[in-house]
Amino acid sequence: MSIDFTSFTPGLSLAGGLVIGAAAAVLVLFNGRIAGISGILGGLxxxxxxxxxxxxxFLAGLIGAPVLAGMLGRPIAPHIQAGWSETLAAGFLVGIGTRYASGCTSGHGVCGISRGSIRSLVATATSW
Incomplete structure (x- = not known):
């Protein structure tokens, strides 16, 4: 794996993190629900x-936001060295693992640690 440091965008990354945090806060404040993607999809x-x-x-926004960003400016298309079958199989396996673990590392980090969840702290600290 290599990182393309010429495309490093700390400003956009900060803005994205702020939007994710705001979305999680809005969902919990106005709906009383945690913004865990696996739980949202699983419930659906x-x-x-x-x-x-x-x-x-919520899920339409996750899919629609990068599509809209690509239409408005620079397309967001990461280079993945795998075919569609490998990508779909990997996504499926990650989804199963996420459900068994009661959330993914980023979900535990964004939503769990901010709520003071010890389980989320352990899950985030012990993940690779």
């Missing part, structure tokens, strides 16, 4: 629920 794929609207909107 389960039995029909009355709260499917915000779940669909």
């Amino acid at each position: 794929l389960g039995a029909p629920q009355k709260d499917a609207g915000w779940r669909v909107a």
